[in-house]
Amino acid sequence: MRTFGAVVQALREHAGLSRAELGTWVRYSKHTVASVELGRRMPDRAFVERAELALGNTGALRKAARHLTRGEVGLAAWFRQWARLERKAASLSTYECRLVPGLLQSEAYARAVFDNSIPLLTDEQAEAQVAARMDRQRMMRERPTVPFSFIVEEAVLRRGLGGPQVQASMLDHVLELTAPRNVTFQVVPLWLEFHGCLDGPLQILETPEGRWLGYSEGQQNGRLISDRKEMRLLCQRYETLRSQALNPMESRDLLERLRGEL
Numbered sequence: 001m002r003t004f005g006a007v008v009q010a011l012r013e014h015a016g017l018s019r020a021e022l023g024t025w026v027r028y029s030k031h032t033v034a035s036v037e038l039g040r041r042m043p044d045r046a047f048v049e050r051a052e053l054a055l056g057n058t059g060a061l062r063k064a065a066r067h068l069t070r071g072e073v074g075l076a077a078w079f080r081q082w083a084r085l086e087r088k089a090a091s092l093s094t095y096e097c098r099l100v101p102g103l104l105q106s107e108a109y110a111r112a113v114f115d116n117s118i119p120l121l122t123d124e125q126a127e128a129q130v131a132a133r134m135d136r137q138r139m140m141r142e143r144p145t146v147p148f149s150f151i152v153e154e155a156v157l158r159r160g161l162g163g164p165q166v167q168a169s170m171l172d173h174v175l176e177l178t179a180p181r182n183v184t185f186q187v188v189p190l191w192l193e194f195h196g197c198l199d200g201p202l203q204i205l206e207t208p209e210g211r212w213l214g215y216s217e218g219q220q221n222g223r224l225i226s227d228r229k230e231m232r233l234l235c236q237r238y239e240t241l242r243s244q245a246l247n248p249m250e251s252r253d254l255l256e257r258l259r260g261e262l
Contacts, residue, residue, distance in 0.1 A: 091148075
């Protein structure tokens with residue numbers, strides 16, 4: 001969005017127009033033009049078409065606008081490529097030891113997560129983050145034949161993030177989203193003596209072409225993994241942990257017990 005806004009600003013200045021004058025052309029206020037140029041507002045199709053005509057009709061804005069997607073607003077820069085890949089994945093597997101996976105978070109739980117961000121987010125930033133996370137979850141309902149696998153540490157489910165009401169809504173949400181046949185949810189119990197994924201959280205997907213890719217995330221960064229040798233190792237670790245975790249029925253029973261304790 002910032003790059004697109006910079007293109008708009010450069011073309012406007014080259015044309016010798018002020019923001020107010022361009023606003024007249026696109027039928028928006030100068031404040032809206034400023035928000036688009038600064039990358040704070042997603043331009044709609046009408047804005048792009050009218051600005052294109054006002055700024056030379058070269059096709060530059062139409063082509064640049066193709067790379068704008070509302071679904072990526074609120075996603076961390078290092079996560080966006082993976083978010084695009086998972087929307088088309090033939091299968092998706094996730095192991096989490098820090099938080100409930102984003103694809104399973106309730107809205108209240110997601111808000112509690114972003115309320116704990118350091119540095120603190122503005123209300124506008126937090127809303128964008130929550131909206132993006134809820135938007136990602138649509139594929140869970142829209143792709144009922146795609147296998148989704150989740151393995152989550154029991155400690156994550158017991159952590160009181162946000163308080164009892166938030167925890168209750170989270171558990172209800174997880175129970176709902178993991179009920180369909182294409183979704184497998186397993187819990188790594190606290191008493192587990194052996195553990196196949198001690199190196200941290202992990203996501204694995206299969207592309208429509210049958211290629212395996214991984215994603216690993218840490219403090220303020222994320223890494224897309226495509227090396228075949230490394231992917232073999234990550235798949236082996238995930239499968240090992242899947243065999244060590246509670247089976248899906250036992251895991252669901254544990255979720256229901258935790259929900260009943262609240």
